[in-house]
Amino acid sequence: MFLGEYEYKIDDKGRVPVPPKFRRELREGLVLALGPETCIVAYGLAEWKKMAETLTTGSLAPSKLRRLGRATFATAYSLNLDGQGRVALPITLREYARIEDELVVVGANTCFEMWNKELWVAERAAALEQAWQIIEGLERR
Amino acid sequence: MFLGEYEYKIDDKGRVPVPPKFRRELREGLVLALGPETCIVAYGLAEWKKMAETLTTGSLAPSKLRRLGRATFATAYSLNLDGQGRVALPITLREYARIEDELVVVGANTCFEMWNKELWVAERAAALEQAWQIIEGLERR
């Protein structure tokens, strides 16, 4: 269960600390993938395998399924934490998420995300805004 | 589990390095076959046997099955990694996939693919494009 926001710097070798509370769940390794927004998504190994399973057993046409698989698996990386609880971000993912030197690690329950700080601030505001609207909508019933 | 993209050169003997993280799963050997697109597909031996099993136990008419078998098995090659973790690409497969000197090795979860670099760049873009569309489709519900 990944919760909370954590701000970190990237060192010159491209390594990022993983929040200490997240580390236990990542003992077996983690998978970094392209996020649906401009961010990196990180899964614990077990969670990722579940994901992959559901994806490949979907009811898509084979050719579409192959392409979806390529988009998913070719852009993902299986990694491990180092002794200090850091993970090295592949350059391709960094560029995709526009992460330079500062980033925010964001819990998302079953996975967590890594954001460029400015982008995250905007996304966070938008997300909260939308959340309040949804709650209001529920209360109006 | 094969993930990620890796770029390599082919040496003058037609050998390609296999990504180190892939090698463990290929100890027993690997099978190279024609890809569904313009690429080479590589399976670990165990995975290939599973594939072949499902193919031959399908509910096709015997004559069609024979031809499918020919197409599949005649064009496939069972190979081993050399001491340095390289594999020698058969010329027929190289020509089929239009691989000259640069190529990209691409993880596809249960197997991996080898692409001509330019072709892969295009395919990658198309695959991502399609993936975003699928996700959008899901979100519109």
Place this chain on the structure above:
DNA sequence: GTATTCATATTCACCGAGGAACATTTACTC
């Protein structure tokens, strides 16, 4: 039948990059 050449396959050697460990400093807690 022997020798030579070509082709293929296997092994060796170098250099650079990546990974793992070590070390330091900062922040927080008791």
Place this chain on the structure above:
DNA sequence: GAGTAAATGTTCCTCGGTGAATATGAATAC
């Protein structure tokens, strides 16, 4: 203020990619 834990910085060394060299075998010529 001391102790602990985490963030940050650095070094070292192994591993892997690339090019070259050596062996093995087949084919042809003499």
